Amino acid sequence: INHPLDCPICDQGGECQLQDLAVGYGKSASRYTEEKRVVLNKNLGPLISTDMTRCIHCTRCVRFGQELAGVMELGMIGRGEHAEILAFVGKTVDSELSGNMIDLCPVGALTSKPFRYTARNWELSGRKSVSPHDSLGSNLIVQVKQNRVMRVLPLESEELNECWLSDRDRFSYEGLNSEERLQRPMLKEGGHWREVDWQAALEHVARTLSEIRFKYVPQEIGALASPHSTFEEMALLAKLMRAMGSDNVDFRLRQSDFSADGKRAGVPWLGMKLAELGALDRVLVVGSFLRKDHPLVASRLRQIAKRKSQVNVLHCADDDLLMPIANKVIVRPSELPGTLAQVVKAVAEARQKPAPAELAAFSVGGEARAIAASLASGQNVAVLLGNLAAQHPQGAQLQRLAQELAALLGGRFGFFGEAANSVGGYLAGCVPSEGGLNARTLLEQPRKAYLLLNTEPDFDCHDPRTAIKAMGAADLVVAMAAYRSFAADYANVLLPVVPFTETSGTYVNCEGRMQSFNGAVKPLGEARPAWKVLRVLGNLMSLPGFEYESTEAVRDEICGTEDIAGRLDNRLNGLELSLDSGSGEELQRIADVPIYFGDPIVRRAASLQRTRDALPPRAFVGPLLAQKLGVKAGDRVRVRQGEGEAIVELGIDEHLPAGCVRLAAAHRHTAALGPMFGPVSVERT
Structure with missing residues (x-):
């Protein structure tokens, strides 16, 4: 009333x-x-x-x-x-x-x-779509008015996002309408950019790639794709590279340990259906900024933690997960594999089973034994590896230990996955096979030419400083991107491609669910879907097999009638355990990717960039380290890593492991630094 x-x-x-x-x-x-x-x-x-x-x-x-x-x-x-x-x-x-x-x-x-006073409900038409921002693959309703995305709402999907959306999925649409959108192809001549038509741009790329291919060797060409790209885009990029004779293609941009390559039994995935998380009674989460990396997965685990299930955490940062935690162990990055090894050994002792011989020298601490006791008392157990575990310098060892632990417990293990196509990239063949260079090696051993698909090396790579240096040394850098970025400093060609709302495509989420979608609006300006750009580029280079008329044709050729579930397998075969505890003296960097800086779209969503989670990064240290360095919260400090340095504000985190500095990656303030993990130094400015 x-x-x-x-x-x-x-x-x-x-x-x-x-x-x-x-x-x-x-x-x-x-x-x-x-x-x-x-x-x-x-x-x-x-x-x-x-x-x-x-x-x-x-x-x-x-x-x-x-x-x-x-x-x-x-x-x-x-x-x-x-x-x-x-x-x-x-x-x-x-x-x-x-x-x-x-x-x-x-x-x-x-x-x-962001939507306030922009449109009426009855003026909007809705299109079904899929979120590109994390590995869940939340179902969306994209609401459109006059060929412009005005709002994004959840599309109910009981198996995935239920009826919820994370703020990243809901408000990132502002980035689709950013003023930084590329609308016309551009060539750099004499250090200056000029707009050209598509024919001129693609002919220039085809001609230059052919010259490099025959003047040197095809292996002098490398390609890096964002894991947020569609399945079809990744598949065509990989096909284009292999048709040119190069196997140097990868989408795992933030990964640093590739020792598991060639030893995988199949495609890494969650190891279960998302709906099956609700039936778990014991969980170990290893190396995950869970709330920020996977908000809706965190919500699912929060519900089971309230229902007497025990969630255990092994991590390098003591973030508040806002759920009951049975046991939490926070260690330095270099100590993460060793601590997980202690848990494996303790579970083997509790279950009276033999532990791997490589763990004989490990003594089990009280914290690891508490996690082991929790896991060993469960009937339905899972070991889940987060983004930090996948990006860790000993990521393959963490996976092997998780495999051993799951086997001892009779449970399952898997990966949360970083992006919409962290599973799809493997299925699309967008990884190097025998003789090809992975994402890290492609940058550490610079190539003559690079093809970048939806990639901003300054923010998306494990070691942005090395990435920028490699791009600067190349004869040709072709950036297929939806936005202007720092790529303008080192690229030779900018090809405007469209985001997910302006193309059809497919994402394969962490549970191996293949979800296809259509474009919600027409391409902006002269931007074109990346799969069409790659198809035409293949035609101009007279490469066979680039006659596709639709994304369905690309998908059918790659997958056919095969059930992709048969290709999902987390097991490693033939990877020896070799645990390195690292130096105990030097400061170690812990890098997270802030929730609103993970991909090019959210980085340009104006409202999300005004939230607390989008504040400039601070270098967090423990109170004892701050006292030793003679600094206090709010001071400006210089963080050095290799040849790079960044000046940021200092923060104090009482729960940070001793000898660690937490400083976010994927941000312009820290892009000059080196790898996401490694030795750093801190001093007052």
């Missing part, structure tokens, strides 16, 4: 539950004659707009924070008509799942701030 008549100006109009009930069952005139209440609006941050006078006190937003997001950021104070919803924890709502409160609000009290 005490609700304002805001329908003509309310963003919820046309999709409001209260409006529907009032129209369906209400009277044509109100009997309410008292003065209506007015509640001051709160600024909850850059994502949620508030009109709290419209609030009907259903407390759905409060319950969502408590029950799903893991922290009650909103709460209700006061009684009766003086009751109101406000932020409890801080002044803003900072959850990575906060946008779901907008969907849950039955009235217009909480609405989308």
